[in-house]
């Protein structure tokens with residue numbers, strides 16, 4: 707369980723994130739939604755423990771972050787931010803293997819996880835390619851594979867995957883694959899929190915949605931309870947209709 711208590715960020719005389727308290731349970735995929743500048747990435751980075759000037763408290767499985775060793779934290783909590791800067795001509799396999807750095811596992815075991823990740827994110831055919839020569843979407847899949855291997859272990863204790871706009875640059879098939887993979891990982895007993903702009907992906911895949919606006923958490927709950935026309939009008943200034951899928955058990959948002 708990941709618990710944030712009164713987490714806030716105040717910088718340059720501006721409150722980027724007003725105090726927010728929220729608990730992310732194992733087994734749930736949570737989507738952070740909100741307009742540009744709402745504070746989604748700021749909150750996600752706070753959850754990763756990577757915002758030194760944030761206030762409030764963070765707990766992983768009831769333990770304060772401040773008591774977790776760096777190695778334990780990076781074996782249990784992985785963040786994929788929006789930007790990945792890599793200057794060196796590593797191969798795809800080498801970039802994915804960087805995710806194994808927090809682990810002292812044998813190279814054989816590491817290689818097995820890397821191989822699985824290459825299959826899982828459909829990049830096995832790119833394995834020996836120079837990362838810098840890949841397209842944006844291919845690079846994104848490599849980075850997703852890197853954070854995925856960071857959390858893999860024989861032990862089955864709870865882990866936490868934090869993804870900032872992971873669908874950006876992915877084509878529709880790979881978007882769907884990623885959402886299925888993330889949901890499967892969450893439902894296996896882990897915590898998954900991701901920032902998305904796609905309300906329909908949230909409707910379909912999220913167990914819960916946290917809606918942010920102007921640095922404040924404004925709604926929290928099941929997607930169908932949060933993503934209602936009045937709320938969407940207030941937060942996104944959009945006029946929408948919610949429709950049910952004719953054959954499947956989810957609704958979707960149509961912008962009028």
Ligand SMILES: Nc1ncnc2c1ncn2[C@@H]1O[C@H](COP(=O)(O)OP(=O)(O)OP(=O)(O)O)[C@@H](O)[C@H]1O
Pocket residue numbers: 717718722740741742743744745746747748749
């Ligand atoms: N270092 C900084 N200095 C000043 N303002 C900042 C800084 N970092 C972020 N902000 C501001 O904080 C606010 C929240 O930013 P954040 O990146 O969390 O938004 P977001 O909801 O993820 O937006 P987007 O959907 O555009 O990615 C924005 O108004 C942004 O301009």
